[in-house]
Amino acid sequence: xxxxxKVKRYNPEESEETYFQDYSIDVAExxxxxxxxxxxxxxxxxxxxLRCSCRASICGSCSMRVNGSAKLVxxxxxxxxxxxxxxxxxxxxxxxxxxxxxxxxMDSFWSKMKSVDPYVKTSFEPEAEHIASxxxxxxxxxxxxxxxxxxxxxxxxxMEVDPTFTGPAALAKAYRFVADPRDEEANSRLGKLxxxxxxxxxxxxxxCVEVCPxxxxxxxxxxxxxxxxxxxxxxxxxxxxxxxxxxxxxxxHGRLDETRLALESTGLLNISGLIDLAKIGIKSxxxxxxxxxxxxxxxxxxxxxxxxxxxxxxxxxxx
Amino acid sequence: MSKHDLLIIGxxxxxxxxxxxxxxxGLNVAVITKVxxxxxxxxxAQGGINxxxxxxGDDWRDHAFSTIKGSDYLADQDAVEVMCREAGDAIIELxxxxxxxxxxxxxxxxxxxxxxQKKARTYxxxxxxxxxxxxxxxxxxxxxxxxxxxxxxxxxxxxxxGRIAGAIAFDIKTGxxxxxxxxxxVLATGGAGRVFEPSTNALICTGDGLSLAMQAGVPLMDTExxxxxxxxxxxxxxxxxxxxxxDGAYLINSEGERFMEKYAPEYMELASRDVVSRAEQTExxxxxxxxxxxxxxxxxLGKKFIEDRLGYLQEVxxxxxxxxxxxxxxxxKPGMHYIMGGIKTDLNGATNVPGLYAAGECANVSVHGANRxxxxxxxxxxxxxxxxxxxxxEYIKSVKDVEIDSKELSKEKSRxxxxxxxxxxxxxxxxxxxxxxxxxxxxxxxxxTESIKYAIEGMKSIRGQLPNVYVENxxxxxxxxxxxxxxxxxxxxxxxxxxxxxxxxxxxxxxxxRTDVTTRNDKDWLKHTIVEYNGEELxxxxxxxxxxxxxxxxxxx
Numbered sequence: 022x023x024x025x026x027k028v029k030r031y032n033p034e035e036s037e038e039t040y041f042q043d044y045s046i047d048v049a050e051x052x053x054x055x056x057x058x059x060x061x062x063x064x065x066x067x068x069x070x071l072r073c074s075c076r077a078s079i080c081g082s083c084s085m086r087v088n089g090s091a092k093l094v095x096x097x098x099x100x101x102x103x104x105x106x107x108x109x110x111x112x113x114x115x116x117x118x119x120x121x122x123x124x125x126x127m128d129s130f131w132s133k134m135k136s137v138d139p140y141v142k143t144s145f146e147p148e149a150e151h152i153a154s155x156x157x158x159x160x161x162x163x164x165x166x167x168x169x170x171x172x173x174x175x176x177x178x179x180m181e182v183d184p185t186f187t188g189p190a191a192l193a194k195a196y197r198f199v200a201d202p203r204d205e206e207a208n209s210r211l212g213k214l215x216x217x218x219x220x221x222x223x224x225x226x227x228x229c230v231e232v233c234p235x236x237x238x239x240x241x242x243x244x245x246x247x248x249x250x251x252x253x254x255x256x257x258x259x260x261x262x263x264x265x266x267x268x269x270x271x272x273x274h275g276r277l278d279e280t281r282l283a284l285e286s287t288g289l290l291n292i293s294g295l296i297d298l299a300k301i302g303i304k305s306x307x308x309x310x311x312x313x314x315x316x317x318x319x320x321x322x323x324x325x326x327x328x329x330x331x332x333x334x335x336x337x338x339x340x
Numbered sequence: 341m342s343k344h345d346l347l348i349i350g351x352x353x354x355x356x357x358x359x360x361x362x363x364x365x366g367l368n369v370a371v372i373t374k375v376x377x378x379x380x381x382x383x384x385a386q387g388g389i390n391x392x393x394x395x396x397g398d399d400w401r402d403h404a405f406s407t408i409k410g411s412d413y414l415a416d417q418d419a420v421e422v423m424c425r426e427a428g429d430a431i432i433e434l435x436x437x438x439x440x441x442x443x444x445x446x447x448x449x450x451x452x453x454x455x456x457q458k459k460a461r462t463y464x465x466x467x468x469x470x471x472x473x474x475x476x477x478x479x480x481x482x483x484x485x486x487x488x489x490x491x492x493x494x495x496x497x498x499x500x501x502g503r504i505a506g507a508i509a510f511d512i513k514t515g516x517x518x519x520x521x522x523x524x525x526v527l528a529t530g531g532a533g534r535v536f537e538p539s540t541n542a543l544i545c546t547g548d549g550l551s552l553a554m555q556a557g558v559p560l561m562d563t564e565x566x567x568x569x570x571x572x573x574x575x576x577x578x579x580x581x582x583x584x585x586x587d588g589a590y591l592i593n594s595e596g597e598r599f600m601e602k603y604a605p606e607y608m609e610l611a612s613r614d615v616v617s618r619a620e621q622t623e624x625x626x627x628x629x630x631x632x633x634x635x636x637x638x639x640x641l642g643k644k645f646i647e648d649r650l651g652y653l654q655e656v657x658x659x660x661x662x663x664x665x666x667x668x669x670x671x672x673k674p675g676m677h678y679i680m681g682g683i684k685t686d687l688n689g690a691t692n693v694p695g696l697y698a699a700g701e702c703a704n705v706s707v708h709g710a711n712r713x714x715x716x717x718x719x720x721x722x723x724x725x726x727x728x729x730x731x732x733x734e735y736i737k738s739v740k741d742v743e744i745d746s747k748e749l750s751k752e753k754s755r756x757x758x759x760x761x762x763x764x765x766x767x768x769x770x771x772x773x774x775x776x777x778x779x780x781x782x783x784x785x786x787x788x789t790e791s792i793k794y795a796i797e798g799m800k801s802i803r804g805q806l807p808n809v810y811v812e813n814x815x816x817x818x819x820x821x822x823x824x825x826x827x828x829x830x831x832x833x834x835x836x837x838x839x840x841x842x843x844x845x846x847x848x849x850x851x852x853x854r855t856d857v858t859t860r861n862d863k864d865w866l867k868h869t870i871v872e873y874n875g876e877e878l879x880x881x882x883x884x885x886x887x888x889x890x891x892x893x894x895x896x897x
Contacts, residue, residue: 034815051575051660063769067812067821072375075542077578077656079471080379096659120513121818127376140479141438149395150435152447158440159648162466165440165475166651169378203438 024048024057024099025108028069031119039119042066043108054094054102054109055083058123071123078234081168084175085123086112091172093234114175116184130171133187137195137214142206151203164197164242166235173229173239179222186222187214189229189239196242199249211250220246221260259286259294270316275325279312341744344370344487345736346729347507347522349494349549352380353470353718354700355528356477357725363484365733372489372509372520374544374823377478381530381542382721385470386581386652387454388462389434389718391427396448398461400424405890407716410456410612411680411709412850412860413892414562414868414885419705421888422687423716423723430722431463439476440465442649452649453586454714456612456897460586462715467583467652470718489520493823494548496752497525497556497696498744504556504695505742508752512823515816517756519749523739524695524732527553527683528725531701532834534827536676536783537776538577540569546827547834549702553683554833558691559872561704561883563834564841564852565680567712568785570616571636572675578660580636580653580672582714585609587649590637591620592669593628604897611897614711614851617674621785624673633671642666674785678717680708680851681841684870689728695735697728706868709885710850759825765810768825775802775828779835783842788856796839803832836878841869844880862892 024046031039044061055073062069072082078096085094087102088110103109117125145151173189180186187195195214198204214220220243229239251261266285270278283302287294305311319325346362348355351373362369373380392398404424408415435441435449441463444450454462465472481488494509498519506521529549533541554560570591571580585591591609593599603619604611611619620634628634638646638653643666646654650665657663663670682704689697689705700721707720775798782795806829813821847861848854867882 032815032817034817056576062820063767067767068815070813070818070820072379074375074379074544075381075384076576077384078659079383079468079652080375080381080542082375082379121815124818131376135482140483143436146436149393150432150441150449153443154447155443155445155450158443159466161440162468162651165465165472166468168383168471169475201438201440 022048022050022052022099023106024052024103025106026057026061027108027110028122029110029112030069030122032068032121041110048099050100052099054087054092054097054099054111057099058094058111070121079168081170084114084170084172086114086175091115091175091232093170093172096234114171116174116177116180117171125171127171129184130169130174130190133191134169134194136187137191137198138210139194139198141198141201141204143203144205153202157202161197161201164193164200164237167193167237168235170234172232172234173237176228176232178226178228179224183222185218187218189223189243192220192223192246193237193239193242196246199246208253211246211253212255214246215250215255215258215260220250221258259288262286262288272326272329274316275319275322276316278316280314341519341521342370343741344368344520344522346370346524346526346732347372347520348526348528349373349507349552350380350528350530350700350702351377351488352382352528352530352700353474353477353721354725355526356474356481357722358526358528358699358729359486360477360480360484361726361729362732363486365729367733367736370487370489370520370522371481372492372494372507374491374493374512374548376490377481377488378475379544380474381545382474382718383471384540384542384579385718386467386579387583387586388452388464388469388715389431389473389722390454390457390462390713390715391431391719392424392461393428393431393449398459400427402459403427403457403461406457407707407713408709408890409895410711410713412614412711412895413862413866413890414565414706414709414849416706416886417888417890418886419687419707423707423719426723427719430719434473434476434722437476437480439472442466452583453610455582455585455610455616456607456713457610462586464583467581467650473718493826494552495756495826497552498748499556499693500742500744502694503739503742504693505744508749510756512818515819517749517753519744521742521744523736523741524697526689526728526732527696527698527702528700529702531679532831533676533679534772535775535831535835535838536566536779537773538572538575538780539676540572540577540579541677546831547702548827548830549698550682550837551830551833553691553696553698554837554873556693556696557873558693558696559684559870560837561681561684561868561870562706562710562841563679563681563838563871564783564845564869565708565710565850566676566783566838567613567678567680567851568617568674569677570613570620570674571672572677573660574631574633574671574673576660577675578656579675579677580656580670581650582613584636584638584650584653586714587645588641590640591616592635592637593623594630594634595628599623599628599634607897612711613714614853615897617785618853620674630671633673635669636672637669638665639667639669676780678712680704680706680710680712681838687727688731689724690731695732695739697732699724699728710852756822760811760814760822762807762810765808766805767812768809768821768828771802771805771809772828772831775799775831775835778802779838783838786853786855787842788854792839792842796843799832799836799839803836806832837871840871840878840880844869844882866892
C-alpha cells in the first residue's frame with residue numbers, strides 16, 4: 022500500500038524557515054504512521070528526525086500533529102487517517118518550540134510538571150504499606166495512565182494564548198496527588214493550584230480530553246480540583262467569583278449580566294483589577310461594544326427559575 | 341569537563357533507583373540517559389513485581405526456590421537469596437514512595453498469580469506496573485532534584501590506571517561532545533532486544549551498556565540465555581503480559597485444546613516461560629497453529645474484569661489487532677523478550693573494573709540463570725540498583741580524583757567525525773535488519789550446532805560490512821541517523837557475544853534449547869559461560885554456579 026506523507030521540516034543548522042517535504046512510501050496494510058515515518062527515515066531520508074521508542078503506546082515519545090491535531094503516531098494507523106490513500110500531513114506538536122523536524126523542545130513541559138511538586142508528601146512512615154481502598158487506587162490509575170506525551174498541551178487553547186498556564190498534563194498530574202489518600206498536603210496543593218496560571222485558567226474547551234491517547238481526561242481532573250478547592254474554602258479567586266456571579270445572574274435575570282459578571286469576577290475590593298477593567302470598559306464603550314447595563318429579561322422568567330431550582334435540587338441529591 | 345562522584349548511565353528503574361540511593365547517601369550523583377527518564381523501557385513491564393511478604397504468611401525461601409527452579413539451576417543461589425530476602429522491603433518502600441499498587445478487600449496490597457510459582461506473590465498496578473513504578477521513581481528524582489543529562493548519548497567509558505574514570509558522551513540536541521568525569525559509574529542501560537527482529541523491546545534497547553562494558557574489559561556472562569516470551573503479537577512483536585494467564589487466561593491451539601495439559605499438567609499456562617514458549621512452538625511446528633500462531637483466550641474472564649485489571653492489554657489488542665479480548669481469542673507466538681545474560685557482577689553490582697558497577701537487565705548478578713520468572717525483572721532492578729549505589733559509597737570515599745588524559749576526548753571526537761565523513765554506502769537499517777533476522781534464525785526458541793554456526797558466520801559478515809555503512813545526516817542537531825549507527829555498533833558486539841555463549845554451552849538448559857543435545861548436563865555444564873574481549877577477539881571460558889541450599893534436580897512443571 023502506498024502512503025503519501027507530507028512532513029513539516031525544520032533544520033536550524035540550515036535555515037530558520039520551515040517547509041513541507043512530500044514522501045511516498047510502500048507500507049503494509051496495517052502499518053501505523055510511526056512505521057511509515059521510520060521507514061522513510063531508514064530507506065529514503067536519513068536526515069529526518071523524530072522521537073520514538075516503544076511502538077506500543079506506553080513510552081510517550083512519538084506525539085505529533087497528524088492532519089492538524091496531536092496524536093501518538095505509534096497507535097494511529099495509516100488506513101484510519103487515509104482510507105483512500107489521501108496525503109497525510111505530519112507536523113511537530115503545537116505550543117512547543119521545535120528543535121528539528123518533528124522533535125520538540127520539552128523543557129517547558131517538564132518544568133511545569135515539576136512546578137506541581139509531583140511526588141507524594143507524607144510524614145507518616147508506616148511499618149508496612151499504607152492502608153487504602155482498592156477503589157481509590159483504581160481511580161488514580163486513570164491519571165497514572167498518563168504517559169506524558171504532551172498531546173494535550175499541544176492542543177491546549179488556553180496555553181496558546183497564555184504560555185504561563187500550568188496546562189492540562191501538569192494539572193492532571195497534580196490531581197493524582199490531590200486525590201491520593203496517602204498525600205497529606207492536598208489542602209495546600211489546592212491552595213497553590215488556585216493561584217494565577219492554575220486550575221481557573223482552563224477554558225474548558227475539551228481539546229485535551231479529545232486528543233489524549235490514554236483517556237486521562239485532564240480537563241475533568243481540572244474541574245474536579247476546582248470543586249475540591251471550593252469545598253476546602255478557597256473562594257477568594259476570580260474563578261470562584263465568576264462561577265457564583267454567573268449562577269446568580271442566570272437565576273435572577275434568566276440571562277447573563279455581563280457587566281456585573283466582569284465586576285464581580287474581578288472582585289469589588291480588587292482596586293488594581295477594577296482599574297484594569299475600567300480601561301477595558303472605556304475602550305469597549307468607544308468602539309460601541311459595551312454590554313447593556315442591565316440584561317434583557319426573558320419572556321417567561323418562571324421557567325428559568327424552575328430549571329434553576331431543579332438543577333439545585335439535583336445537585337443536592339447527588340451529594 | 342563535568343565532575344561527579346557517581347555517574348549512572350541509564351534512567352530506567354535500575355538507574356533511577358541507584359540514583360535516588362546515591363543522593364540519599366550524600367553523593368554528588370548524575371544520571372545520563374539517551375531518552376527522557378519516563379521514556380525508558382522499564383515502562384513496558386506490565387504484569388507486576390514479585391515479593392514474599394512475611395506478614396501475610398509468605399516465605400522468601402519459597403520465592404527463592406521458584407526462582408532457582410525457573411532458572412534451571414543456573415542462577416547463583418546466593419544472589420537469588422539476596423534478591424528474595426530484600427523483595428519485601430523493596431515493595432513496601434515503593435508503596436511508600438507513592439506507587440498505587442492494587443489493594444485487597446482490607447486495603448492491603450493485593451496480588452495476582454504469575455508463571456513458575458504456585459503462590460500468588462506478584463504485586464501490581466493494573467497492567468501498567470512498570471510504567472507506574474518508573475513514573476514514581478521519576479517523581480522521586482524530582483523530589484531529590486537529581487542532576488540528569490537528558491538526551492545524551494554515551495559513546496565510551498574511560499579508564500585511568502585500570503579503574504573507571506568517567507565517560508564520553510554527546511548531547512543529542514546539540515551534538516556537543518564532552519568528557520564527564522566520575523569516580524564511579526553504574527551501567528543501567530537495560531536490554532539488547534533489538535539485536536533480534538522481531539522483539540518485544542523498544543527501539544532504544546540496543547545493548548549499549550553490554551558493549552561499553554565489554555570494550556572496557558568486563559566479561560559478559562550467560563549471554564546465550566535469551567528469553568522468548570510466550571505471548572507476543574506476530575509481526576511487530578508487541579508484548580501481551582503474562583498477567584493475562586496469571587489472571588486466568590488460557591492458551592489454545594487451532595483445535596481449541598488447552599495444549600499446556602500435555603507439557604505442564606500441574607502448572608498449565610503458568611509454567612516457566614521457556615517451557616510455555618517451547619510448547620507453543622511445538623504446537624505450531626506440528627501443524628496445530630494458524631499462520632504461525634496459537635491463541636490466548638480471555639473470553640471467560642468477562643469484559644469488566646479484563647478492563648479493570650488488564651486494561652492496557654485490551655488497549656493493545658484493540659489498537660494493534662482490532663480484537664476485543666472479551667469476544668475473541670488473540671493470535672500470539674513466542675517472541676524475543678529479555679536477555680538473562682549480561683555484564684558479570686558480584687552481589688553488589690561490582691564488576692572486575694574498580695568503580696564500575698552494573699544493575700538491571702544489562703547486568704547478570706546472576707538471579708535469572710537460564711530463564712527469568714515473570715515479575716522478577718522489576719524486582720531485580722530495584723534491589724540491585726539500590727545495592728550498587730550503596731556499594732559505590734565506600735569505594736568513592738576511598739579514591740582520589742583521577743586525571744583524565746584530555747587526548748581521550750579528541751580521539752573520540754575524531755572517531756565520530758570519521759564515521760560522518762564516510763563516502764556514500766549502505767544504510768545502517770539494512771545491516772541491522774540482516775543482523776536481526778540472522779539472530780532470530782540462529783539463536784531462536786530452538787537452536788543447534790548448525791544454526792549457531794550460521795549466526796556466527798552471519799555476524800562475522802555483518803562486522804565486516806560495518807565500515808561500509810554511511811551516515812546521511814551530517815548535522816549536529818538531533819542526528820538520529822548517527823545514533824542509529826552507533827547503536828548498531830553496540831548491537832554487533834552484543835550479538836557476537838550471544839553467539840559465542842550459545843556455541844560454548846553444549847547442553848539444553850532453560851531458554852537455551854539445542855535440538856542436537858536436548859538434555860541438561862549438570863556434570864559438565866552447571867556452569868556460567870563467560871565471554872571476554874581482550875582488545876582483539878572474544879575469549880570464551882566458564883565458571884562454576886554458586887549452589888547454597890537447593891541441589892539441582894529434574895525440572896518438571
